[in-house]
Amino acid sequence: MADERGRRPGNPQTRREILEAAMESFKAHGYGGTTIRGVARAAGVDPALVMHFFGSKDGLFSAAINTSLPVALLVGAFDGDEAHIGERLVTKYLEVWEDPAHGPDLSAVLHAAAATPAAAELLKELTSRELLGPVTRRLSGDHAEIRALLTASQLLGLAMIRYMLKVDPLASMSAGQVVAVVAPTVQRYLTGPLSLDEIAGTGRPG
Structure with missing residues (x-):
């Protein structure tokens, strides 16, 4: 269920959707143009949740390529x-x-x-x-x-x-x-x- 701001809580499906949003951003904007805030917005979650799952943009990139390749x-x-x-x-x-x-x-x-x-x-x-x-x-x-x-x-x-x-x-x-x-x-x-x-x-x- 979404919270009062319309963002979804963390669960395995949410994590997968964050990774998909991250990969789309890396494809569209490259590593330098991808931000935690932008990925969170595309996935419909709070940036803090992205940080909770992956720790940093480096962690997000590593998880995204590990999942995608x-x-x-x-x-x-x-x-x-x-x-x-x-x-x-x-x-x-x-x-x-x-x-x-x-x-x-x-x-x-x-x-x-x-x-x-x-x-x-x-x-x-x-x-x-x-x-x-x-x-x-x-x-x-x-x-x-x-x-x-x-x-x-x-x-x-x-x-x-x-x-x-x-x-x-x-x-x-x-x-x-x-x-x-x-x-x-x-x-x-x-x-x-x-x-x-x-x-x-x-x-x-x-």
């Missing part, structure tokens, strides 16, 4: 035989970006991280905890952490060029074409030879 779907691509991880991962990654329920959220988060150091730090913490950690534990080869980071760099660059900057011809290629050309590189990062030990021994690549 389909990390489990990407981690799930590592289940199965290692010989086809690259193909599964790139396919799932493109599906997520092209899903209208997830693509705009991903774009908003990357825009926020690129524009605001605080948002970048929060995204780094989330990525390390929820994505890179689980991926590293699923890889059986050496240098698992470096392999996961190299893969992340490839996929983030792909998203930036294809979905955010929309640079052709990559932006207009079919998903199947992108998988065909990108998956082998991702596969090599994840399971192929990296020669890191040889490079470390000489101090420079041969």
Whole structure:
């Protein structure tokens, strides 16, 4: 039941609605343009309730991206035989970006991280905890952490060029074409030879 000011009390549904309002604000206004007061107004609650649930704008952003980003779907691509991880991962990654329920959220988060150091730090913490950690534990080869980071760099660059900057011809290629050309590189990062030990021994690549 709403209070005398027309604002709803706190409950799990209210918390979800605050997170939805926050994500819409991050998409529309970026991290810097989003305020606790504005999110509260959009969700129809008192700003104090937003603070009660999330503590700060940083806490709100962290919770919003943790709820909105389909990390489990990407981690799930590592289940199965290692010989086809690259193909599964790139396919799932493109599906997520092209899903209208997830693509705009991903774009908003990357825009926020690129524009605001605080948002970048929060995204780094989330990525390390929820994505890179689980991926590293699923890889059986050496240098698992470096392999996961190299893969992340490839996929983030792909998203930036294809979905955010929309640079052709990559932006207009079919998903199947992108998988065909990108998956082998991702596969090599994840399971192929990296020669890191040889490079470390000489101090420079041969």
